[in-house]
Amino acid sequence: MTQREHDVLLWGATGFTGRLVADYLAAHRGPLVVALGGRNRQKLEAVRREVAAVTPSFADAPIVLGDATDPASLADACARSRVVLTTVGPYYQYGKELARAAAAAGCDYCDLTGEVTFWRWLLDEVEPVAKRTGARLVPSAGFDSIPSDLGVAMLAAHAMERHGRTLSETRLVVTKMRGGVSGGTLASAMGLAELARKDAGVRALLRDPYALSPDRARDLSNDGRDPMNVRHDADLDVWTAPFVMGAINTRVVRRSNAARGHAYGKEFSYGEWMSFGSGARGFALANGANAALLAFLGAAALPPTRMLLERVLPGAGEGPSAEARQSGFFHVSITARMAGGGPLLVGRVEGKQDPGYGATAKMISETAMGLLDQPGDGGVHTTAVALGDRLITRLRRAGMTFVIEERP
Ligand SMILES: NC(=O)c1ccc[n+]([C@@H]2O[C@H](COP(=O)([O-])OP(=O)(O)OC[C@H]3O[C@@H](n4cnc5c(N)ncnc54)[C@H](OP(=O)(O)O)[C@@H]3O)[C@@H](O)[C@H]2O)c1
Structure with missing residues (x-):
């Protein structure tokens, strides 16, 4: 896992929430490599420029192209990343292939879904693979829940x-x-x-x-x-x-x-x-x-x-x-x-x-960075099960x- 190119891949960096997560990660990433992912290179480059205007060291952040409807691009993106943080929703519509790819590649994963349907689908369809590969999938890592x-x-x-x-x-x-x-x-x-x-x-x-x-x-x-x-x-x-x-x-x-x-x-x-x-x-x-x-x-x-x-x-x-x-x-x-x-x-x-x-960008970013810090068993987990106390400590430190x- 430590050999992978990106510590965190922010998937959906061009969206409204994704853009705020990019700001937070850039400012708090320390030595971690954070890549920006999405389907449109021009938009991703514009996000990188805007973020780097505030955090100049982000100017050379890697860009990863793919599409929610192209499983091969997602498999490649996940194989190159330790954690994928996704803000591409509605998740039941656009999130399934990425979750499958993360589980198959043994890449940890967190998202912002509030959809019970997507959660249940993850548990029924993806968790068996995640348990085999050791990938931890942590949905609802924002204000919900x-x-x-x-x-x-x-x-x-x-x-x-x-x-x-x-x-x-x-x-x-x-x-x-x-x-x-x-x-x-x-x-x-x-x-x-x-x-x-x-x-x-x-x-x-x-x-x-x-x-x-x-x-x-x-x-x-x-x-x-x-x-x-x-x-x-x-x-x-x-x-x-x-x-x-x-x-x-x-x-x-x-x-x-x-x-x-x-x-x-x-x-x-x-x-x-x-x-x-x-x-x-x-x-x-x-x-x-x-x-x-x-x-x-x-x-x-x-x-x-x-x-x-x-x-x-x-x-x-x-x-x-x-x-x-x-x-x-x-x-x-x-x-x-x-x-x-x-x-x-x-x-x-x-x-x-x-x-x-603002608060959700902080919560999901700290979840992604917490997954890098703390090992655990593969599967689909709530934040309390995957990270518990350690995430509370991180979030207290973050204000x-x-x-x-x-x-x-
Ligand atoms: N749990 C919480 O507390 C919480 C808080 C906030 C948001 N959310 C959830 O977060 C999700 C995003 O909300 P938002 O307002 O940020 O949405 P948004 O601004 O519409 O952004 C959606 C993102 O998805 C990307 N996208 C759409 N189709 C794609 C495809 N086929 N392949 C790759 N990327 C694709 C868009 O890329 P383009 O720029 O290329 O179109 C964009 O980056 C929603 O599901 C929302 O419910 C949850």
């Missing part, structure tokens, strides 16, 4: 180390967040809605709270279907509505528990919510936001309204402005009860910059907050 996955892993480790206990009812609440959305993210959400409209199997998968189970025979049954109602969070005294990204994050967190032999607990249950504040105002805002989200999901699933949405929402390559990204941030609070009692554990995970873009307090 790192704060959830590592935040809960941190609380479970604390409960066991300090109290010798496992977790039971655990809830993540997004308490504050400012951020936007890019064309690629919307295309992924709409692609998933379209797939679900056409295919009953996909609808069943999306409804399944344990859709990413590593072993269906050993699934817990503590969590039912995703909630659609607002609820009052008594621990934080705020009104909450279901968090839109809970649809992927909850599956990832439940998989981490199962993949570690239910180390978080056999009584572990998990949900994700978004806070709209306290009192009558919080109640009204939570109901309004919940109704708006349900309307958006309905509109995204139906062809005529989806076409209208596509006209007014950001297209490919578009996303929040530099000012909006810079002034963005996220704060999440995870409250966990322990099986058998004890204090309430409250974890906080916080980051600066737009969660889906993110991961803390725990105990309340009686």
Whole structure:
């Protein structure tokens, strides 16, 4: 592995998110060789020039050409790289050949998918090859699902180390967040809605709270279907509505528990919510936001309204402005009860910059560099299973907050 030409291949460097990842990697790569990959040489050279204007040593970064629809180009790119970090989505549409190529070449891999369908496809179709070659494939290494996955892993480790206990009812609440959305993210959400409209199997998968189970025979049954109602969070005294990204994050967190032999607990249950504040105002805002989200999901699933949405929402390559990204941030609070009692554990995970873009570029870049640092078994892994504590340490060093307090 150490003989390969590139330490990290950034696949999709010309996209909205890929461009931000290029900036982050260039500034933080140290002695690592980071290559820029994509299908258009002129665009890749332009990205390299722009990044090198800020980080001059990046001017001779290698460029790797290929196409998501050309498996031979992807096999060659992966054989020359130790880790491939991909921002080319929607992944169910454009990501399959790259994942296959990475697994076959024994090249580690991380991505930003929020698509349960793509995750399940990786587990069913690619994981057997990855286990043979030793490639580690780590999907959802951005705002979805790192704060959830590592935040809960941190609380479970604390409960066991300090109290010798496992977790039971655990809830993540997004308490504050400012951020936007890019064309690629919307295309992924709409692609998933379209797939679900056409295919009953996909609808069943999306409804399944344990859709990413590593072993269906050993699934817990503590969590039912995703909630659609607002609820009052008594621990934080705020009104909450279901968090839109809970649809992927909850599956990832439940998989981490199962993949570690239910180390978080056999009584572990998990949900994700978004806070709209306290009192009558919080109640009204939570109901309004919940109704708006349900309307958006309905509109995204139906062809005529989806076409209208596509006209007014950001297209490919578009996303929040530099000012909006810079002034963005996220704060999440995870409250966990322990099986058998004890204090309430409250974890906080916080980051600066737009969660889906500036903060995501940091999270996936640190994941890729973490894979280079830490060996492990081949397979398709959550971030908590592949890197766990070490990734928390990296992200703390990179400015993110991961803390725990105990309340009686
Ligand atoms: N998990 C998270 O927190 C998170 C956050 C942000 C984004 N995302 C996900 O990241 C993905 C990208 O979003 P985005 O807004 O950055 O998308 P985008 O701006 O549309 O970029 C898409 C990239 O894919 C490339 N591409 C498209 N077709 C290709 C092909 N056939 N072969 C090679 N490359 C191809 C594009 O290359 P060209 O420039 O040549 O067209 C571009 O580099 C989406 O799936 C989104 O959901 C996730």
